[in-house]
Amino acid sequence: MPIRGGEGRVLKKQKERKTDQKGNNTARGIVPTVKRIWSYLADQRRLLILVLLMVVASSAFGLLGPFLIGWGIDEYFATESTDGFIWLLVGLGVVYGMHSISLWLQSYWMIGIAQKTVYTMRKQLFTHFHKLSIDFFNKRQHGELMSRVTNDIENVSVTLNSSVIQIFSSVLTLVGTLVVMIWLSPLLTLVTMIIVPLMFMGMKWITSRTGRLYKEQQRRLGEMNGYIEETISGQKIIKSFSQETKVIEEFRKKNKQLKESGYWAQTFTGFIPKLMNMLNNLSFTIVAAVGGYFALRGYVSIGTIVIFTEYSRQFTRPLNDLSNQFNTLLSAVAGADRVFDIIDTEEEAVDEKEAAPLHNIKGKIEFKDVSFSYEKGGDTVSDLKFKAEPGQSVALVGPTGAGKSTIINLISRFYEPDEGLILIDGYDSKKITRESLRTQMGFVLQDSFLFQGSIRENIRYGRLDATDEEVEQAAKAANAHSFIQRLPVGYDTVLSQDDAGISQGQKQLLSIARAILADPSILILDEATSSIDTITELKIQEALQHLLKGRTSFIIAHRLNTIKSADQIIVIENGQIIEKGSHDELLVQEGFYHNLYTSQLEKKMLMNY
Ligand SMILES: Nc1ncnc2c1ncn2[C@@H]1O[C@H](COP(=O)(O)OP(=O)(O)OP(=O)(O)O)[C@@H](O)[C@H]1O
Numbered sequence: 098m099p100i101r102g103g104e105g106r107v108l109k110k111q112k113e114r115k116t117d118q119k120g121n122n123t124a125r126g127i128v129p130t131v132k133r134i135w136s137y138l139a140d141q142r143r144l145l146i147l148v149l150l151m152v153v154a155s156s157a158f159g160l161l162g163p164f165l166i167g168w169g170i171d172e173y174f175a176t177e178s179t180d181g182f183i184w185l186l187v188g189l190g191v192v193y194g195m196h197s198i199s200l201w202l203q204s205y206w207m208i209g210i211a212q213k214t215v216y217t218m219r220k221q222l223f224t225h226f227h228k229l230s231i232d233f234f235n236k237r238q239h240g241e242l243m244s245r246v247t248n249d250i251e252n253v254s255v256t257l258n259s260s261v262i263q264i265f266s267s268v269l270t271l272v273g274t275l276v277v278m279i280w281l282s283p284l285l286t287l288v289t290m291i292i293v294p295l296m297f298m299g300m301k302w303i304t305s306r307t308g309r310l311y312k313e314q315q316r317r318l319g320e321m322n323g324y325i326e327e328t329i330s331g332q333k334i335i336k337s338f339s340q341e342t343k344v345i346e347e348f349r350k351k352n353k354q355l356k357e358s359g360y361w362a363q364t365f366t367g368f369i370p371k372l373m374n375m376l377n378n379l380s381f382t383i384v385a386a387v388g389g390y391f392a393l394r395g396y397v398s399i400g401t402i403v404i405f406t407e408y409s410r411q412f413t414r415p416l417n418d419l420s421n422q423f424n425t426l427l428s429a430v431a432g433a434d435r436v437f438d439i440i441d442t443e444e445e446a447v448d449e450k451e452a453a454p455l456h457n458i459k460g461k462i463e464f465k466d467v468s469f470s471y472e473k474g475g476d477t478v479s480d481l482k483f484k485a486e487p488g489q490s491v492a493l494v495g496p497t498g499a500g501k502s503t504i505i506n507l508i509s510r511f512y513e514p515d516e517g518l519i520l521i522d523g524y525d526s527k528k529i530t531r532e533s534l535r536t537q538m539g540f541v542l543q544d545s546f547l548f549q550g551s552i553r554e555n556i557r558y559g560r561l562d563a564t565d566e567e568v569e570q571a572a573k574a575a576n577a578h579s580f581i582q583r584l585p586v587g588y589d590t591v592l593s594q595d596d597a598g599i600s601q602g603q604k605q606l607l608s609i610a611r612a613i614l615a616d617p618s619i620l621i622l623d624e625a626t627s628s629i630d631t632i633t634e635l636k637i638q639e640a641l642q643h644l645l646k647g648r649t650s651f652i653i654a655h656r657l658n659t660i661k662s663a664d665q666i667i668v669i670e671n672g673q674i675i676e677k678g679s680h681d682e683l684l685v686q687e688g689f690y691h692n693l694y695t696s697q698l699e700k701k702m703l704m705n706y
Pocket residue numbers: 232235471472477495496497498499500501502503504
């Protein structure tokens with residue numbers, strides 16, 4: 098879906114920046130990250146201007162209030178006159194009323210800006226996740242990535258809601274107060290300023306520690322979330338290996354580390370208001386004492402002292418707020434940094450300029466001297482040469498780590514060959530758009546992934562515009578219809594994401610139905626290794642025969658008796674093809690395949706015996 102208006106512009110700006118910020122985990126400084134957050138805000142200029150106007154108004158009304166009080170004291174109490182006093186009270190009421198309204202409006206509009214900003218960030222981040230390579234996800238903890246979409250963005254949101262206004266209004270109030278104070282009495286202004294160096298020294302000491310601690314806290318939170326996600330999805334394994342105690346202990350350690358970084362970050366932050374309060378009181382006392390002395394000498398009026406004592410608070414409060422906001426800002430910067438890290442990660446290689454969609458793929462696939470390695474300088478698969486004609490079934494056989502899945506990854510273009518060519522229907526696969534290739538490929542994987550949703554929705558995932566009837570036809574062809582019908586609410590049975598409340602074999606049947614509905618030209622089958630009862634296995638075999646018909650299929654086979662009928666069997670060892678041929682041809686060769694087949698046969702006979 099095209100991204101419209103403001104979001105589009107932000108995305109464009111971000112992308113332009115990306116050209117010089119490629120790669121992951123770029124260490125940005127605070128300023129570039131703040132600038133980048135600012136670019137999201139700047140995109141909502143009109144609202145931001147309104148917020149700024151309200152900030153100016155509230156700061157002005159905030160300054161005017163004490164000024165009117167001081168003026169009133171000199172005008173009415175010192176002279177004991179009451180003429181127009183009522184108008185002073187009305188004026189004060191209006192000033193404080195307007196002050197409240199402008200405060201309310203600025204926060205109302207700022208909430209809108211903040212929510213739109215994090216909405217855009219979240220959308221960019223999520224969209225970008227789907228443009229990243231499989232390699233990116235293979236190398237990262239999923240929970241940790243999820244933490245970036247949730248916690249880190251939430252951090253930015255909280256800060257934007259409060260900090261932007263605070264920072265503007267603090268700066269304005271600070272400058273405004275200073276100007277009025279100097280105008281009223283430069284001498285008393287100097288006295289009020291005595292505490293400023295103390296304040297800066299204290300703040301510097303505190304913020305130098307909190308910045309580091311907030312970053313640490315965000316990192317640890319991400320790590321802990323990653324661990325929680327991993328242990329929840331791996332519950333079955335944890336329980337079957339009785340590893341609960343170890344897992345709880347590991348979690349305790351991570352939780353403790355998070356607690357410690359959070360504790361120290363909050364403790365140091367907590368010092369700030371105490372320090373400010375102390376310095377505030379000190380300033381108040383000094384202004385009152387020195388002001389009283391000046392008044393006795395007739396240098397200043399009582400009204401001016403009242404204004405100054407009030408302004409001395411108004412002067413330290415924005416400084417206090419600024420320093421508080423600085424901490425919150427640091428935590429948002431830490432969060433935003435982690436979000437931008439992902440947004441700046443290079444997308445899965447984009448299609449070549451001359452790449453075009455290839456419709457109606459027939460399924461002829463040829464590997465011409467293909468070599469590839471996951472790591473630079475390695476040798477995962479090398480010199481692969483083979484050809485699959487349209488409609489042929491090709492079985493990939495070999496020991497674990499031999500490179501079978503890597504071949505599939507190369508056909509699906511999750512990775513590109515370092516050397517050699519992969520031809521699809523005679524065309525260099527790089528000249529075909531990834532999307533057109535993948536939409537004509539189907540996958541039935543060992544660990545059939547079912548989404549949270551009804552059985553009907555899960556099958557329909559193969560082709561979203563399929564009718565209910567077509568879904569049922571596919572289920573029938575996949576031998577899944579009968580078991581679905583036996584469920585209390587049939588096709589409307591809602592599956593949970595993982596165990597789904599149905600057996601492993603039934604899950605496989607559903608994923609076969611999904612593939613039948615998708616009707617792909619090229620099919621990838623990762624044969625299940627888990628033990629499935631014989632009846633379900635027969636059903637799966639039958640369903641697979643149906644699915645394979647008329648499509649080029651690649652089968653990663655573990656049980657050799659299931660691939661005897663494959664048109665071609667390719668045996669791989671250490672990333673190289675060592676044997677190639679039909680089942681009978683390979684048996685005659687008496688090589689690796691022959692040995693593997695006979696040993697599996699013997700094992701089966703022993704078990705039956
Ligand atoms: N994402 C990856 N990054 C780095 N190395 C990888 C990656 N995936 C696989 N490998 C390595 O590449 C080699 C081939 O792995 P591959 O998964 O293709 O083997 P396989 O034959 O499919 O094994 P199995 O039968 O166990 O699934 C192995 O040494 C593996 O450790």
